[in-house]
Amino acid sequence: MLKPSVSTSDNLRILKLSLFDQLAPHDPLISIDCNDEGVEYVQTKVNADDLPEFRHRQANDIESSLLDLILPVMVHMPSSPLLGVQVNVFNNGGIAIGIKISHNIADAFTIATFVNEWAHTCLTGTISTHNYLPSFGQLSSLFPARLMLQLPSPSTPGPENIIVTRRFVFDALAIEKLRKTIKDDSTTTDDDDMIKQPSRVVVMMSLIWKVLTHISSAKNGNSRNSSLGFAINFRGKLSCVPSLEHALGNYVTIAIANMEADGARKDQLNDFVKFVGNTVRDTCVAIGKASSIDDISSLTVNNWKICVEKLLQEDKMDGYITSSWCKLPWYEADFGWGKPFWVSRVGFNDIEGAFLMDTKDGNGIQLIVCLKEKNMTEFEKHLDNLSSTPIVG
Structure with a gap:
């Protein structure tokens, strides 16, 4: 010690x-x-x-x-x-x-x-x-803790549903090829640059969601309602308390993208990019418009409640969690031996989901994916079809 x-x-x-x-x-x-x-x-x-x-x-x-x-x-x-x-x-x-x-x-x-x-x-x-x-x-x-606040927790998977972790690396070329498959939607306005020119993170989160939705449809014989929750950092986005740009502790909220199983065909990457991009944009707009501490607290609690409620409905719908650790200075930490050649987060084997981290050059993305074993097998098959995507075992 x-x-x-x-x-x-x-x-x-x-x-x-x-x-x-x-x-x-x-x-x-x-x-x-x-x-x-x-x-x-x-x-x-x-x-x-x-x-x-x-x-x-x-x-x-x-x-x-x-x-x-x-x-x-x-x-x-x-x-x-x-x-x-x-x-x-x-x-x-x-x-x-x-x-x-x-x-x-x-x-x-x-x-x-x-x-x-x-x-x-x-x-x-x-x-x-x-x-x-x-x-x-x-x-x-x-933002003091609320002593009476109780949120249910998703159940821990049983032995028959053990969650495993795998790593996949998408270099800049692979991500750019994915971007080129995203079709322009004529209903998208000129202001929706997040959807027309999506970031690396939006593209990769959308790809993960697309593949998982496809796996679910094949397993269940039909499409189901689906949600993708992901963390959004408050730092640098709050006009009502700008002094918290470097605050330590937990300072994020959850955004939830939703897709209804309404019979309409949704199997193109741009469909998922639109849902994710719209959710990122709308959540950031809501954060920017918050005029008080209470506004931020209410937004945070409500989003967490919705996210947990959806995860608890696994018998009726699909719910997944992703989190991006990109654009943080992981590869700048020099203890005196030079900068690291690899930084990674270890798997979170409680629920199905994924973490995104930068590759060392800052242009690619490393996926740390946690899925039930059968789902992971199918997930790997889908990514193997992307020939420019090297897989780290």
Whole structure:
């Protein structure tokens, strides 16, 4: 356990959680006791020359359990550390750093900020100087947790529905080819650039949804209502509280794209791009128009309720979750050995869904996909048909 060099002052001992922390997927807590017990640090020696060799040796393991080996083992208990680090040293001197942090206190922006601040301190021996000071506690003072708020949680899959994780990489060329398959819709206005010229993230989320919908239709013998939920970062989008651009903690909302099984043919990528693009645009517009803290709180709670309710209707409809960690500075973290050659999130084997992360060059996208095993087999078959899409096993 690595303890802080300076004790926490009494006035900072209790870190209250915000509404967004309360809604993040985790075991619920009301506050954090900053008791200076420290963080868990583990160093291992890996009997392999490098990470690719290690992965090759473990080829029979599913991807998620493989990467679990280079992560710290943390028990989810109220008294457990909120942060754990495992530094894995390979025979050739290469290093893989595995990090686990409680979702009670951190979203992707927070993790990326922490890792880069930590790396900068290691590299230079000094704390970085910004025109802002990243800190916790800002969000809870404006958006306090609601003690009476209770949201149902999706059930954990049984043994017959074990969820597995796979990785797929789309380079810039593959993404551009997908863009070219998106047909122009004459009903789209000139202002809808998000739909006419969709971003990499919108294209990839739409592709994931399209493939999963096709798999569902084939399995059920008919199309079903379908929803795709995805996280949208509040930072930089709120005109009513612009000072929170660098706030640490959880600071996202969920947007939900919906598709009705109305008999109309919806199997082209541009159909899904339109649904996803419209949802991103409408949600961002609603965030930008919010004039008060209450507006943001209501939007967040309502969206989470809708998302969870849809996920709980799995016997009647299909619900999927995606989250983009793109455009965050994962590949800028230099601890003194150079910048990383690969950064990845480990699978979340609770519900079916996907994470999107940048490739090292910043132009491609790595998909971390979690699906029931039978669905994963079909998903891989669909992506194999995209010949320019290399698959990372």
